[in-house]
Amino acid sequence: MKIEESKPLNIKSWAEEDRPREKLLLKGTYSLSDAELIAILIGSGTSSLSAVDVGKKIMQSVANNLDALAKLSVKDLMKVKGIGEAKAISIVAALELGRRRKDTEPTEKPKISTSSDAHNLIKGDLMDLPHEEFWVLFLNKANRVIKKKRVGEGGVSGTVADPKIIFKLALEELASGIVVSHNHPSGNLIPSQSDRDLTKRLKEAGKLLEIQLLDHIIVAGQKYFSFADDGLI
Numbered sequence: 133m134k135i136e137e138s139k140p141l142n143i144k145s146w147a148e149e150d151r152p153r154e155k156l157l158l159k160g161t162y163s164l165s166d167a168e169l170i171a172i173l174i175g176s177g178t179s180s181l182s183a184v185d186v187g188k189k190i191m192q193s194v195a196n197n198l199d200a201l202a203k204l205s206v207k208d209l210m211k212v213k214g215i216g217e218a219k220a221i222s223i224v225a226a227l228e229l230g231r232r233r234k235d236t237e238p239t240e241k242p243k244i245s246t247s248s249d250a251h252n253l254i255k256g257d258l259m260d261l262p263h264e265e266f267w268v269l270f271l272n273k274a275n276r277v278i279k280k281k282r283v284g285e286g287g288v289s290g291t292v293a294d295p296k297i298i299f300k301l302a303l304e305e306l307a308s309g310i311v312v313s314h315n316h317p318s319g320n321l322i323p324s325q326s327d328r329d330l331t332k333r334l335k336e337a338g339k340l341l342e343i344q345l346l347d348h349i350i351v352a353g354q355k356y357f358s359f360a361d362d363g364l365i
Contacts, residue, residue: 247358
């Protein structure tokens with residue numbers, strides 16, 4: 133009796149955690165093999181080979197050496213079954229981005245050590261606005277800025293900042309601390325009672341989540357008010 137050779141399973145029929153894209157989302161980029169990363173780039177395989185199988189063939193053609201892979205041209209890659217011009221171009225472009233990244237000096241994230249550091253980083257976003265906006269600096273354990281983001285916008289006399297949104301973003305960025313800031317278009321540096329109440333709520337919520345509120349900066353033109361410097365945090 134002749135036993136038919138089974139065809140490889142289509143990627144869509146794999147368990148979700150084994151599909152390259154889903155695996156990347158669930159477990160991160162480091163969990164994927166080189167062939168699986170290539171499979172994401174090319175998107176699809178052939179009638180008899182999955183995208184991962186094609187990725188494996190590409191890696192086998194260069195003895196699993198990424199440096200050798202980076203030296204292949206579009207025409208070289210098109211010699212592999214399942215790789216047309218468009219897929220070859222995608223691979224070459226991705227490898228070129230990787231090469232350029234290695235040639236680029238990493239930019240050190242700015243460090244917030246004083247209220248002046250925070251003000252210098254945020255004033256360009258706030259000092260000339262005719263309306264109020266609320267911004268947050270998300271910091272790592274070394275007080276270096278992970279991200280700067282606007283989280284609220286209001287009118288001439290006030291803005292709304294939701295602590296739930298602020299700490300949701302902080303958790304997503306794995307921040308250890310935050311500096312919040314908003315502007316007073318009127319030029320008045322004195323914090324309002326709502327400014328004080330919000331600062332208190334943010335401080336208390338930060339304690340529960342172990343994300344420290346380091347300062348609240350009010351920007352008015354070139355000048356600023358720091359809750360931390362004034363002993364209000």
